Amino acid sequence: MAQVVVLGGGYAGLASLISLAKKMPALQLHLIDANPEHCKITNLHKTFARQVADFKLPYTQLAERFGFTFHQHRLQIDNHSLNRWQQQKKIPLGDSELDFDWLIISTGAAALVPPRGRQVYGLEHLMAGRGPDLLEEWRTRAESQRLDLSFVGGGATGLQILFELKALLRQQKIDAGLRLIDMNSRTLPMMPEGAHRYVVRKLRRENIIYLPQTEYLEQTDTSIKLRECGSDREYQLDSAATLLFAGVKRAPISLPTNPFGQIELEGNLLPDIFSAGDCSDYAGNGLNQLTAQAAVRKGKLVAHNIVNLYAGRRLRPYRYQEKGYLMSLGPIDAVGWVGLHCNLARGFPANILKEAMESQYDLFLDGVDTYLGFP
Numbered sequence: 001m002a003q004v005v006v007l008g009g010g011y012a013g014l015a016s017l018i019s020l021a022k023k024m025p026a027l028q029l030h031l032i033d034a035n036p037e038h039c040k041i042t043n044l045h046k047t048f049a050r051q052v053a054d055f056k057l058p059y060t061q062l063a064e065r066f067g068f069t070f071h072q073h074r075l076q077i078d079n080h081s082l083n084r085w086q087q088q089k090k091i092p093l094g095d096s097e098l099d100f101d102w103l104i105i106s107t108g109a110a111a112l113v114p115p116r117g118r119q120v121y122g123l124e125h126l127m128a129g130r131g132p133d134l135l136e137e138w139r140t141r142a143e144s145q146r147l148d149l150s151f152v153g154g155g156a157t158g159l160q161i162l163f164e165l166k167a168l169l170r171q172q173k174i175d176a177g178l179r180l181i182d183m184n185s186r187t188l189p190m191m192p193e194g195a196h197r198y199v200v201r202k203l204r205r206e207n208i209i210y211l212p213q214t215e216y217l218e219q220t221d222t223s224i225k226l227r228e229c230g231s232d233r234e235y236q237l238d239s240a241a242t243l244l245f246a247g248v249k250r251a252p253i254s255l256p257t258n259p260f261g262q263i264e265l266e267g268n269l270l271p272d273i274f275s276a277g278d279c280s281d282y283a284g285n286g287l288n289q290l291t292a293q294a295a296v297r298k299g300k301l302v303a304h305n306i307v308n309l310y311a312g313r314r315l316r317p318y319r320y321q322e323k324g325y326l327m328s329l330g331p332i333d334a335v336g337w338v339g340l341h342c343n344l345a346r347g348f349p350a351n352i353l354k355e356a357m358e359s360q361y362d363l364f365l366d367g368v369d370t371y372l373g374f375p
Helices: 011-023 041-046 059-064 079-088 123-127 129-141 158-173 195-207 290-312 347-365
Strands: 003-008 027-031 037-039 057-059 069-071 090-093 096-099 102-105 107-112 147-152 175-182 209-211 214-219 223-228 234-238 241-244 248-249 253-255 264-265 270-275 278-282 326-327 334-338 344-346
Touching: 003 011, 011 027, 011 059, 011 290, 011 347, 027 059, 037 059, 041 123, 041 129, 041 334, 041 347, 057 059, 059 069, 079 090, 079 264, 079 270, 096 241, 102 123, 102 290, 129 147, 129 158, 147 158, 147 214, 147 234, 158 175, 158 241, 195 209, 195 334, 195 344, 214 241, 253 270, 270 290, 290 347, 326 347, 334 347
Parallel strands: 003 027, 003 102, 027 069, 102 270, 147 175, 147 241, 175 209, 253 278
Antiparallel strands: 037 057, 090 096, 107 248, 214 223, 223 234, 253 264, 264 270, 326 334, 334 344
16 A cells, blocks of 8 residues: 655645545555644734644644544654655654655744744744743733833734734733834835835834844843844844744755655655645745745645556646735734735735635644635
């Protein structure tokens, strides 16, 4: 019986596994991940008010639902390992080895600037459930002294967390000064200019200081050190903590991938090793951004092509184009675009659409596939 091994249980890895389980239930499916649970990271901005467990699913539960075997294990990946795995058609698993007919690498992304040092926090802290504790710590501090919090990164992740936290601080009557620091000249560089203008207006309304073209250098116990990109002037501001969301990179390495999802290393094709999700750098014109939307579509494409290989059919290239992108700006606000890049959505209606997109993925994990169109 043919065997497929998926390395990495994020959005792309689970999309591959669920699609394969539905299309070819006779396949033996295996998932390898270092963590015991799948985390819906697009919801992490909500974890200052809610427990992170609300957005996690044990892999053992998903394995029972979709008929795959889960192995909690961490594997080192590099070009040498990938070539060896292709030649041997097996990968190490503790003291043993796991054979495969096809291997899918979907290890995701890591922080471009890791949150190092005291009073510096990033996604890894929210995934560990630190949000409510941090909020309580800041509430206590604000009772006796001024509380200044710094947010680094004008992308979707940083902005969602910034505005969610701002709403919570106001709701709990915590007096805090917030600032947004970004190396770029505008927020949301991959979205329409109108989305940036909408965000800037909201920053002003919320009295959040906006520092574009400014580089984050370090956070100490009581202050943040910054550099102006144009003049190279360095200066410090009072800051109780820095929330660092300066972007992500493919991890642990960027995997060059042909339009069918197969890895190509230095011009050599690895025909039985596919890649999907943030770690994959696809050739061709399909959506290649480091987003959950692209990850799910790549995962579904790889599953489709493995089924085709098994049946002796031709592979299909990845041509998926983005249908829209929405991000929340607090509990009842959002901004983005739908259908066409110029079709700006904002406010409460955009927030409803954003929640509907999250529900679509929840349904997918329940076994109901509402993702329309071929990847």
